[in-house]
Amino acid sequence: MADLSTKQKILNASIQLFNENGMANVRLQQIANEIGISVGNLAYHYRNKEAIVEAINEDLYEESTTILSSYRIFPNLIDFDHQLGKYYDFIQRYPFYFFDLIEIKRHYPEVHAKKQVHVAKMIQQIRKRFDFNVKRGLIQAEVRPEVYDGVAHTIWVLITFWGPQSLLRENQLQASNCRFRKMVWNQMHPYFTPQGITEYEQLILPLLKKS
Amino acid sequence: MDDFNLGSGAYDELLNLLNNQHFTEKPGAATDLEFLSDDWWLRDTAVVENIVKRQGMWEIQLVFAHYRQPYKLIKRVIERYPSKDKAELNARYMKRLAAKDQRGTLKVNLDDFRLCAS
Numbered sequence: 001m002a003d004l005s006t007k008q009k010i011l012n013a014s015i016q017l018f019n020e021n022g023m024a025n026v027r028l029q030q031i032a033n034e035i036g037i038s039v040g041n042l043a044y045h046y047r048n049k050e051a052i053v054e055a056i057n058e059d060l061y062e063e064s065t066t067i068l069s070s071y072r073i074f075p076n077l078i079d080f081d082h083q084l085g086k087y088y089d090f091i092q093r094y095p096f097y098f099f100d101l102i103e104i105k106r107h108y109p110e111v112h113a114k115k116q117v118h119v120a121k122m123i124q125q126i127r128k129r130f131d132f133n134v135k136r137g138l139i140q141a142e143v144r145p146e147v148y149d150g151v152a153h154t155i156w157v158l159i160t161f162w163g164p165q166s167l168l169r170e171n172q173l174q175a176s177n178c179r180f181r182k183m184v185w186n187q188m189h190p191y192f193t194p195q196g197i198t199e200y201e202q203l204i205l206p207l208l209k210k211s
Numbered sequence: 212m213d214d215f216n217l218g219s220g221a222y223d224e225l226l227n228l229l230n231n232q233h234f235t236e237k238p239g240a241a242t243d244l245e246f247l248s249d250d251w252w253l254r255d256t257a258v259v260e261n262i263v264k265r266q267g268m269w270e271i272q273l274v275f276a277h278y279r280q281p282y283k284l285i286k287r288v289i290e291r292y293p294s295k296d297k298a299e300l301n302a303r304y305m306k307r308l309a310a311k312d313q314r315g316t317l318k319v320n321l322d323d324f325r326l327c328a329s
Contacts, residue, residue: 072229117216124219128226135234 007045009035014052018096023103057111064118071125077203080129084181091163098163127152138196155187178208257317258310260302269298281319
């Protein structure tokens with residue numbers, strides 16, 4: 001149990017330091033100092049930084065699997081809003097995962113490859129939300145092929161780069177759950193039918209005002 | 212061991228199924244539960260096992276007949292066995308499981324058939 005707890009402490013401290021300083025700027029010594037153990041002790045649990053990154057990635061992979069599994073729980077627009085809220089919490093808790101995208105791709109190709117599996121599923125899900133709502137009569141039928149593929153991709157870009165853009169423009173990751181969700185909904189709004197606008201105004205707008 | 216990953220095509224189909232579920236699954240109608248009243252008479256039935264040889268197998272059929280009106284009956288094919296002994300043994304178990312009265316006192320009275328022997 002003691003081992004587990006030290007391992008968890010190392011992971012928690014690493015996540016905190018990665019979030020504050022970026023993955024590239026964190027050394028094992030800093031992580032060890034953060035939890036008050038020696039580097040030797042830290043190396044006993046994780047032989048190097050790669051091992052820590054992989055262990056953190058395992059946890060993040062689990063969390064993002066949970067978010068992906070929250071597809072089509074509610075048969076209306078709330079379903080997507082609900083999932084967006086979860087994406088936002090994830091971004092807030094692990095900003096380094098988004099700030100250091102290129103770093104992960106360059107130095108941790110296995111972590112990056114695993115991440116791509118979820119990226120593909122995420123885009124596919126967003127795209128399928130269009131199909132579902134077209135069938136429900138809330139979104140217009142696709143006027144040209146691949147239009148909704150493009151919008152789904154844009155929404156993924158928005159979700160993934162929300163953290164980095166917030167940091168670049170405002171120098172910190174602002175707590176702006178409502179603004180984030182609104183931005184995503186704005187991508188879908190032009191494609192709503194009158195029925196879609198009614199449902200959006202009745203179900204989603206009150207939630208966006210509340211938060 | 213590598214984690215199992217659903218391929219893109221299979222995941223696409225899965226999402227389609229989840230989407231379609233909303234359109235194919237409808238709320239139940241009150242008439243869906245009519246079988247409860249329609250089949251109420253089955254509570255008072257005598258269960259008779261019947262073993263029939265068919266296509267080289269011994270088939271267990273259970274006949275549920277109302278103990279007062281024996282012409283009201285249904286027959287259900289339960290299972291098939293390659294051996295007659297096995298079929299007879301299982302038929303007995305199935306009869307006991309199916310009958311409301313496990314002691315088997317609910318019986319069809321021959322007189323209730325109102326058969327004419329002449």
